[in-house]
Amino acid sequence: MRVHFIAIGGSIMHNLAITLKEKGYNVSGSDDNIYEPALSNLKEAGILPQEYGWNPEIITKDINAVILGMHAKKDNPELLKAKELGLKIYSFPEYVYSQTVNKQRIVVAGSHGKTTVSSMIIHVLNYWNIDCDYLVGASLKGIKRPVKITNTAPVIVLEGDEYLSSPLDDSPKFLHYKHHIGVITGIAWDHINVYPDYDEYEAQFSKFIESSPKAGVLVYSSDDKVLKKLIKKSTISGDVDVIPYDKLKSKVRDGKTIITAGSDNTEVTVFGDHNLRNMSAAMEVCKRLNVSRDEFIEAIASFEGASMRMQLLADNGSTKVFRDFAHAPSKVAATVHAVANQYKEKLVACLELHTFSSLTGSFLNEYSKTLKDADQALVYFNPKVVEGKGLQSISVDDVKNAFNQKNLEVFTSEKELYEKLSGIDYSKKNLLLMSSGRFNDMPIDELVKKIS
Structure with a gap:
């Protein structure tokens, strides 16, 4: 299987490329510039481009998939050559879905907190030795890289971004993942270069809600009035298990946050109302994966947060x-x-x-x-x-x-x-x-x- 990445230097793109290389794929890539940590990571994996820039000569008929990053432009010479040859071109969320079609997909969306909620779920599953794959936008302690896609894990946790999928695809990334369990942490206008009108931004989350499958699960913040309104007027199937969540009960003592929601009072490292809500969202997801409330709280006590998050x-x-x-x-x-x-x-x-x-x-x-x-x-x-x-x-x-x-x-x-x-x-x-x-x-x- 030969895969080529156009704009391989992106955070998710380069980690996905390394993951595929580890699965035995023949991986190549190109970019007009590559910065740390992608530079060192790609070099270590043996897939750092020999020189920067776009070279249509390396796009040949034997490439099974071209994965197009957001950094590339529509007139990218390699992209034009791939089109000319009739090669299969994917955005990275499309390709990730193709790799995870037989897994249970948990997709965490929202204007804020999605990295942290995704990281909390991954941490708890790893703590209890529940095999899972994942794709998140930040480094996590104890995890080599933020993208893992294997042939064996039955579950994958995906951070679902509302940004465009690729220069050729203006649909939000989170729609391509086709969640079984969906989470929305809240809605607050962002990405005005893509969604200059607030109603258009809000509409993307309506699409996410409406894409919830029969017998699926939708977890949402009950604190968000806009989100509550969208869910109330949605036409999702009555078979969808719609679960509101609020922040976990806690107290602050001597500068430390103590969770009081479980059987015992448990001190946690992360703090703040927003993180208490993030914990609650993660706990609701983990319940659907047979992790009890007390098991969740035991595991979350050792969660130190995602990189650059508090x-x-x-x-x-x-x-x-x-x-x-x-x-x-x-x-x-x-x-x-x-x-x-x-x-x-x-x-x-x-x-x-x-x-x-x-x-x-x-x-x-x-x-x-x-x-x-x-x-x-x-x-x-x-x-x-x-x-x-x-x-x-x-x-x-x-x-x-x-x-x-x-x-x-x-x-x-x-x-x-x-x-x-x-x-x-x-x-x-x-x-x-x-x-x-x-x-x-x-x-x-x-x-x-x-x-x-």
Whole structure:
């Protein structure tokens, strides 16, 4: 079986390529640039392209499948050659489905929390030695890579993204997975470059709901009013087991979260109302896989979170430094509230606006009051990134007005931001860094050493 990846350097793409290589497939790939960790991972697996760029000469009739990444364009020379030869072209979610058609598919969707819920399910199943495959968007402790597709596991856990499937397929990825058990964590407008109209964004989740099969399961957050409305007006079969969930019962004691929902009080590492809801969603799924409530809580106690999700970088007894992937408004608000509510120390919250949506002037107002629980709030954006995305420029005042918060400071230079963060007296204060980017390579490790 020969498979070629166009734009192999993507996070999921390169991990899927390595997984197929391990299954014995003949795998090749190309990209115009490849960055870490994909670069090292592909090199170790022996499938790193010899040179960067697109070469239609390597597309030949003996290729059984071409997998097209989002980074490629419709006029990609290799894609055009594949079309000319009549080769089978897949988006990666289409191909993943073709590899998992005989498995029970659990698909976790939602505007926020889907990585964490997926990771929690995987962690619990692994804890109880229940064989499962998976595809998630983050690294997990104790797991070599975030994609595993075998010939033997009867179940697969899939993080279901609402973003486009490929340059040739504008349907959301999560529809291709055809869930047996579906989860929706909540709906909050995102990806405005693809869904400039909120109703269109919401409609994608309606499609996910409607795609629930007879005798299937749909788990959803009862806290989300929009989601409740969509489910109520849906036309899904009465055979679908529709299960609402709320946050697990808990208490906070001495800066630690204790789950009180099981037979015994159990301390857990992750915290915050959003994570208590994530746990509840994961528990409902695990119940359908014959894991009891008490078994779930025993297992979740050792869950340390997915990479870049409320990651504790340092703790010197007086100050904790957290880094989180939060970037969308709902994620930012939930993360800030969680840290502020968990600890008695004052909170310094620093957010980078990095995504297409967050740097779009018409979307900025969605961030109003999202940092309100922070005692000191800082926002950074890079005007060159705004320009690079082809967006209309935004100003410091635009950001200040949108966030609607008196104690907000806005920076456009990572050096000035670094100096500000370095100069704060962190005695009895915690620092929360939030971004889906890297603060333009601001030396975060150096900053953490100074603080701790």
